[in-house]
Amino acid sequence: MRGTLLTGTERAILWGGIAAGLAFAACMSYLMEKETDSSIWVHVLIWGVTLFGTAMAVGSYLPDPEERRGRAMQEAGQARHVQGRIASVRHRGLRETERIRQTRLAITAIMPLEDGTERMVELDVLVEDSLLPRFSTGQHIDLMHDPDDPDFVSIDRSRSPVMVQ
Structure with missing residues (x-):
């Protein structure tokens, strides 16, 4: 994939x-x-x-690796969509242009697997500042992962957007 x-x-x-x-x-x-x-x-x-x-x-x-992983999974059409929960968030910096300001977050999320177990996943993602409240500890987050490799995880941007359209 x-x-x-x-x-x-x-x-x-x-x-x-x-x-x-x-x-x-x-x-x-x-x-x-x-x-x-x-x-x-x-x-x-x-x-x-x-x-x-x-x-x-x-x-x-170039887009971040997390965003490229998500795009690759969507193009392959085999991604599993799950709803996880954010366990912790760390601010890792800012990226700002004349039209957008984004905060780089290191998110630790709890992702449920098909067998009923849960897995902790780490995501490094850029989030537009106006959407930061959606990415706080305890919030639900839509994820997608490769069914053959649960470590290949990305945010499902169609359900949990990181930028205002």
Whole structure:
């Protein structure tokens, strides 16, 4: 069920960002070598800063692993939908743009299994701030999981949205 976790657009963003970063670093290194007698450390600095910046920029456009897991399960059509309960929540940071503010939460949820037992699952998810009250301790949360691998869990965004549409 896992398959690829990146869509075609996401792969294009990833490879396009990597290609642009490499092209920039190569041009800067060439210009530095042509214009000055620069040491190897100047090139290391150019390449290091460029690759780090590229990784951060590309990473900010890709969905989180938890969201990709959910998308993969929905596309496969074999996900089991269950209603769990949030046992604990930890705030792990913020992500803010000019149009949206999201809080990164580390959620520990109790997920019922088909055999009547319960399993504790950990989810790392971004939630729009206006929806934070729905993700507090004791609240019910809709989950989906792979029937063959109960550790492959995601929030069912169609029933427990994390963003205002």
